């Protein structure tokens with residue numbers, strides 16, 4: 038079974054990807070958070086650092102591009118190809134207000150004619166250098182029934198993988214996923230399919246496969262894997278337990294890296310708090326300790342809670 042790490046902007050950057058792959062591994066593809074090319078440059082220095090092969094050593098990483106302009110996509114793709122990437126993902130799912138207002142991410146989905154022209158351009162370009170382009174999409178912007186036309190459109194291009202997050206833009210990341218639309222994709226998509234959304238535990242995966250009468254392979258894990266980094270090992274059948282020793286190693290690796298590159302303490306703690314907002318599900322009964330982490334203003338206070346109460 039293949040497992041992909043979802044791109045999560047602000048979380049799954051190269052620091053996280055390297056730490057995770059060293060300590061856990063068992064991820065078949067790491068999708069990097071999006072690059073948003075502009076007229077000025079195909080990527081910012083920070084985006085370039087994140088996808089720089091030197092910072093992604095030994096990891097199978099797929100960079101992702103967010104744009105509605107084929108010229109900007111192609112500029113960024115050329116640069117990524119020069120770095121050695123042969124597989125690139127297109128973001129058609131981002132629900133953020135500022136992104137959608139510019140017609141990008143999920144905001145591109147209702148513009149079906151422009152989308153077709155865009156896909157025409159980027160797939161025509163990709164043929165010669167031999168770049169594979171996958172698409173990560175939602176079902177639609179306003180209505181999930183938009184998905185029927187979208188599948189027809191995607192079917193006319195050599196989409197290397199169609200990663201479906203079965204929600205519409207207005208769902209953001211909340212509520213149940215609309216699994217019946219993924220069932221439609223299973224019947225009608227020409228592209229190999231990847232399911233993404235709300236897999237937090239092995240039972241979620243099992244329920245999904247029972248409902249869809251199909252072993253979903255590959256699957257893409259986002260928040261579920263951040264919350265329980267052992268989830269990939271669990272789905273692959275290597276363990277049934279969350280490994281807290283590995284979690285401590287992941288924590289320490291990330292914390293020490295952040296301490297090296299960030300200051301003052303509050304900036305480091307901001308990053309750690311975000312991670313604990315996911316990890317806290319593993320520490321039921323420790324709500325007071327989690328609150329102390331959220332309130333900590335100094336690394337010393339933070340370390341006192343983490344090393345004396347949580348990851349002892």
Ligand SMILES: Cc1cc2nc3c(=O)[nH]c(=O)nc-3n(C[C@H](O)[C@H](O)[C@H](O)COP(=O)(O)O)c2cc1C
Nearest residue numbers: 043044045046070071128202234235236258259260
């Ligand atoms: C904080 C955050 C950042 C995200 N950043 C990206 C991104 O850069 N590119 C993208 O395609 N999806 C992004 N997503 C969406 C995730 O990749 C994924 O599709 C979503 O979380 C649903 O999967 P899950 O239920 O397994 O988390 C982001 C989601 C969150 C919560």
